[in-house]
Amino acid sequence: MDNQHSLNEFHWIMDMVQTIDAGLVVLDKDFNVQLWNGFMSNHSGLSPRTVQSAPLFSHFPELPETWLRSKIESVFLLKNNAFTSWEQRPYIFRFNNYRPVTGISEFMYQNMTIIPLASLTGEVTHVSLIIYDVTDIAINRMQLDKANAKLAHLSQTDTLTQLNNRHRWNNLIDSEFKRVKRYEQISTFMMLDIDHFKNVNDTYGHVAGDKVIAEVSRMIRENMRETDFSARYGGDEFAICLTNTTANNAIILADRLRQVIENTVITDDDNNIKVTISIGMAEFTANTDTVDTWTKNADCALYKSKENGRNQYSIFKPRR
Numbered sequence: 001m002d003n004q005h006s007l008n009e010f011h012w013i014m015d016m017v018q019t020i021d022a023g024l025v026v027l028d029k030d031f032n033v034q035l036w037n038g039f040m041s042n043h044s045g046l047s048p049r050t051v052q053s054a055p056l057f058s059h060f061p062e063l064p065e066t067w068l069r070s071k072i073e074s075v076f077l078l079k080n081n082a083f084t085s086w087e088q089r090p091y092i093f094r095f096n097n098y099r100p101v102t103g104i105s106e107f108m109y110q111n112m113t114i115i116p117l118a119s120l121t122g123e124v125t126h127v128s129l130i131i132y133d134v135t136d137i138a139i140n141r142m143q144l145d146k147a148n149a150k151l152a153h154l155s156q157t158d159t160l161t162q163l164n165n166r167h168r169w170n171n172l173i174d175s176e177f178k179r180v181k182r183y184e185q186i187s188t189f190m191m192l193d194i195d196h197f198k199n200v201n202d203t204y205g206h207v208a209g210d211k212v213i214a215e216v217s218r219m220i221r222e223n224m225r226e227t228d229f230s231a232r233y234g235g236d237e238f239a240i241c242l243t244n245t246t247a248n249n250a251i252i253l254a255d256r257l258r259q260v261i262e263n264t265v266i267t268d269d270d271n272n273i274k275v276t277i278s279i280g281m282a283e284f285t286a287n288t289d290t291v292d293t294w295t296k297n298a299d300c301a302l303y304k305s306k307e308n309g310r311n312q313y314s315i316f317k318p319r320r
């Protein structure tokens with residue numbers, strides 16, 4: 001009776017091993033396949049008889065052999081489970097993905113657990129690989145990450161100009177302020193404002209005004225260095241931080257921008273619009289005690305440019 005029961009139990013277990021929705025593989029120390037369940041046959045197209053004819057790696061050249069060997073060998077040695085997730089390695093066996101919902105991935109994402117299998121004497125003679133299809137989870141996670149990245153970008157970007165918005169600027173300038181202060185570095189804060197922009201709106205309308213703002217932003221983006229950062233600071237006002245740059249060297253960008261903008265004709269419907277900009281610059285100095293001070297200094301220089309007739313740059317000079 002006991003024997004019969006054990007036999008039944010063995011058959012049930014084998015049935016479950018064959019039909020379970022996870023890959024089960026048993027390997028010996030030479031990586032010969034001893035067990036290859038239904039999941040593995042169905043997805044690889046190779047029957048147990050075929051895979052048992054030679055070591056695992058000869059059937060699957062795409063397997064990361066060196067990595068997998070050392071992983072499996074450490075399980076034999078340490079007698080501990082090992083685990084790998086799709087985030088480290090999208091898949092172990094390159095199986096096609098047939099899932100209807102997540103059909104956007106051509107392959108099956110997999111997690112894998114390797115467990116040591118001991119003989120009756122306690123010696124680890126084999127290991128079992130358990131392969132889980134985690135395509136749905138992986139795709140959902142990646143879509144969520146993508147959506148979050150898009151949201152983060154949207155929350156930091158000004159829609160009209162695609163420059164950083166004021167909120168993002170505040171964070172960036174804060175970090176830059178800390179950096180230059182701590183490491184006694186140089187950096188220049190540049191503030192720009194379109195001259196008589198109200199006239200553009202009044203003469204050509206708000207849509208044309210928007211186009212002017214967008215075009216000025218494009219010219220800012222195209223002329224600044226990758227290591228600098230910029231933002232739409234307010235309506236027709238922009239800020240640029242020129243890292244590791246003195247105010248005297250920032251003149252090069254200031255004047256280039258001033259000239260490029262002055263010489264560009266912005267067309268909107270039948271209107272040819274030309275604008276100029278005024279610029280104020282403030283270099284970080286030992287007296288720049290806060291970001292607010294730095295901003296005020298740049299603003300003060302901008303005000304001077306406006307006062308002196310616009311379409312020019314000024315550099316903030318601290319009082320002695």
Ligand SMILES: Nc1nc2c(ncn2[C@@H]2O[C@H](COP(=O)(O)OP(=O)(O)OP(=O)(O)O)[C@@H](O)[C@H]2O)c(=O)[nH]1
Pocket residue numbers: 160193194195196197198199201205206207208209210213234235236306310
């Ligand atoms: N079209 C458009 N106009 C805006 C936007 N944001 C702000 N403005 C307008 O920009 C104008 C800014 O004017 P001011 O900066 O006060 O002055 P200004 O005419 O530029 O003159 P100066 O700065 O002294 O040279 C205002 O008329 C605002 O209504 C925007 O997103 N689109």
